[in-house]
Amino acid sequence: MRILFDQGTPVPLRDHLAGHVVQTVFELGWSNLANGALLASAENSFDLLITTDQQLRHQQNLGARSLGILVLMTTSWPRMMPNIPLILQEISQMSAGEYREIRFT
Numbered sequence: 001m002r003i004l005f006d007q008g009t010p011v012p013l014r015d016h017l018a019g020h021v022v023q024t025v026f027e028l029g030w031s032n033l034a035n036g037a038l039l040a041s042a043e044n045s046f047d048l049l050i051t052t053d054q055q056l057r058h059q060q061n062l063g064a065r066s067l068g069i070l071v072l073m074t075t076s077w078p079r080m081m082p083n084i085p086l087i088l089q090e091i092s093q094m095s096a097g098e099y100r101e102i103r104f105t
Contacts, residue, residue, distance in 0.1 A: 001020045001021070001047045001048055001091070001094075002020070002021045002023075002045065002046045002047045002048070003017060003020050003021065003022045003023075003046065003047065003048045003049075003050060003091075004022075004023055004024070004025065004028075004042050004045075004046040004048070004049050004050070005022060005023070005024040005025065005050050005051075006025055006038070006049060006050065006051035006052065006053060007025055007026070007031060008051065008052035008053065008075045009024070009050050009051060009052055009072065009075075010075070010076075010077040010080060011024065012077055013050070013077075013080065013084075013087070016084050016087075016088065017088075017091070020091075023046075025038065035053070039065060039067060042067055043065060043066055043067045046067060047067070047068060047094075047096070048067070048068040048069070048070060048091065048094055049067055049068070049069050049070070050070045050072065050091075051069065051070070051071055051072070052071065052072050052073075052074065052075045053071065054071060054073060054101075065097050066096050066097050067096075067097065068094040068095065068096060068097065068098050068099075068100075069098075069099045069100070070090060070091065070094060070100050070101075070102065071099075071100070071101040071102070072087070072102055072104075073101055073102060073103045073104060074104050076104075079104045080104060083102070083104055086102060087102060090102055
């Protein structure tokens with residue numbers, strides 16, 4: 001799967017995504033793109049966007065998108081680390097155009 005990390009997605013997560021091609025918004029020079037432009041650009045090259053932007057679904061019309069979107073409901077890597085198996089499970093179950101959120105306790 002081709003995965004794009006949005007700003008705020010902890011880059012160390014990449015080390016746990018063996019078998020996937022992962023790039024970041026920063027690496028692509030897309031850091032200044034607004035959400036709509038970012039989604040349009042990502043849709044052409046990626047299967048899944050992983051973001052920590054909890055407002056994305058309220059700011060954008062996601063219904064017609066083919067890009068899967070996984071929202072991690074924290075930016076804290078220490079809170080994510082014990083939940084790597086859950087994140088991997090969610091990624092493996094994502095379908096084109098699907099929107100999911102993962103909450104961490």
